[in-house]
Amino acid sequence: MCGIVGIYLKSKKFEKDLGKMLSGMLINMESRGPDSAGFAIYKKEKKQEFKYSICINNLVFEEFKKEISRKIKYNSILKNSDHVILSSKEIPEKVLSILNELKGINLVGYGKSIEIFKQIGNPKDVVKKFNLEKFSGTHGIGHTRMATESAITTNGSHPYSTGSDECLVHNGSLSNHNNLRRDLTKQGINFKSENDTEVAAGYISNHLLNKKNLKDTLKRSLSDLDGFYTFIAGTKKGFAIVRDEIACKPAVISETKDYVAIASEFQAMAHLPGINIANIFEPEPGIVYSWGN
């Protein structure tokens, strides 16, 4: 069991409240996933600048900053608890190869718009530690984890990001992830964990790289990914949800004129503004629902 949540804003009305809305949803979903939590927030992009979300674990921030300064030309480096958002105009391939060589850190995602924070611990504590309530943005996705497939670590936490401005959260378990991982590794996708969801994220990235759109990619995943899943996948412009054909893993969608909210259970959305007049429905099995893509 895990909890997944997401909000996509259709108007600017709640941009400043995005973090607050997502925070309440994540805290409520503690009952489905008490061992780790994480979230991805999409903000307005700055042209030519890429942001790298990095978990520095036990490293001392000042020392990390010193080391990075020697290796990467950056515009800003902002600390948020044990995570750092590094902004740079350098080409991503160069920055990524440097960051992947650094010891003691986890690169949790990168892109022009996305910022990812994830860590082990109770969702309530994780949300507080990163001060999610203060975040603003256009859309966000979150996850509360009850580990089944792999260890409780930062790299085992969701969201998974295997491509620029992409992220994926998952409730369920995949049964063909080892075969898929081998295939995708041959095609040049790198994986950092033994986790099944990371493979699904890699699968999506691989399709998006080949110019497929998110909706078609998720449609295709219904025949290529074997197992139980409700996925929420995010891109720079929006997000999408899909449930496998058996649909054992729950999801509820609430839509108003201002936002679309998705959660494993309705209770995670009960605090959202205007929820009483929202159109609330359960996504049908095997159908991809997407907004903004």
Add this chain to the structure above:
Amino acid sequence: MKLDLKKTKLRKVNETLQSIDPKKNNKNYTILNPDGNHAICVGLTDDIDINIKGHVGYYCGGMNQNANITIEGNVGTGVAENMMSGKIHVKGNASQSAGATAHGGFLIIDGDASSRCGISMKGIDIVVKGSVGHMSAFMAQSGNLIVCGNAGEALGDSLYEADIYIKGKVKSLGADCIEKKMNNRHLKKLDKLLKKANLNKLKSKDFKRYGSARKLYNFNIDNVLNY
């Protein structure tokens, strides 16, 4: 009597409803701010009326005996699961496994019910005014499932003896489920249940009946090489 889940803990609300004092004779209760909480109104045994103002989570009205529960919103997984008697009326949509394993009572869903509606039902009567999702009435043993809209894939898979009545289209029938002749007895029973659900304009002759082909009941020696 009003019970507000923002002010009173769910356990306390359920305890209150589970231990009604017949001398006080208060039979009407309203539950405010359900906010998608799970297990609201489970294990009730008295003949009382409860109105829930909003959406609820999982297993609402589970194991109900005698109580008459109305939910003015949507319900999560397993509404009325294992209900024994009484009535549950959902004014919105229901998630999966509505009326699962229920032995008796009456469940009305004004909207749609998703997958596995009436799974393993054992005597309950379910009326869904909208449509039902895949594998509805899976392994159903007794009772009636009436659907005024359409049914999803594998309707009545591995069915025992429940009756299924569908007005709309059936995407596909599950293993051992077949369409059956509607005789007078069935028409009468269906009319009675439609009336009970205040669906007076619907006619039983517009429904089709589905039931068990009874081929999975016993081991068939012809299949021995398949195992």
